[in-house]
Amino acid sequence: EPEVTQTPSHQVTQMGQEVILRCVPISNHLYFYWYRQILGQKVEFLVSFYNNEISEKSEIFDDQFSVERPDGSNFTLKIRSTKLEDSAMYFCASSKFPYEQYFGPGTRLTVT
């Protein structure tokens, strides 16, 4: 069964450094998303992406964040200058239509 994959599974970085989180969505899906979950808190929407552009972003997704689909398979989330409060699980999701989103296993980001 096709699934969303994410790399790395765990990323440790120092405050102020740039990180890139990578995702490979399910191959015939057209809609792509990033969510995050701070430990013990709820899953929060960051951004949705369709037809090579952002379709919606949350207030969390400020100028420090960017997304890109550099080729036909990868979808990336870049955090330009990480802060301690960016420490969280980051989930990529994809969907064939704009509902029923399927999540990847996540990347645990630890900012020290």
Add this chain to the structure above:
Amino acid sequence: QKEVEQNSGPLSVPEGAIASLNCTYSDRVSQSFFWYRQYSGKSPELIMSIYSNGDKEDGRFTAQLNKASQYVSLLIRDSQPSDSATYLCAVTRADRDDKIIFGKGTRLHILP
């Protein structure tokens, strides 16, 4: 007012019994409703989606939606220890179907 509310639990249910999980939402224009299961340290896994009032059954799972009461529930029949997890209620708005809003989840514990 929280957008999606769930009792955090834990909800303890004997093995073989019916587990009943409830969720209310505040936005009347919410259109699509989902239940995700999340094991500790893992990503959300889509188990049910429901779009119209009434019941929807899939195996041991039944989702129930009442838009007038802004209420959605999940019943798990013949509960198994492997059903022990956090269950996340999630909704999308009709005008922005690509943004899922999650509740904090209900922890379910199936007692062997």
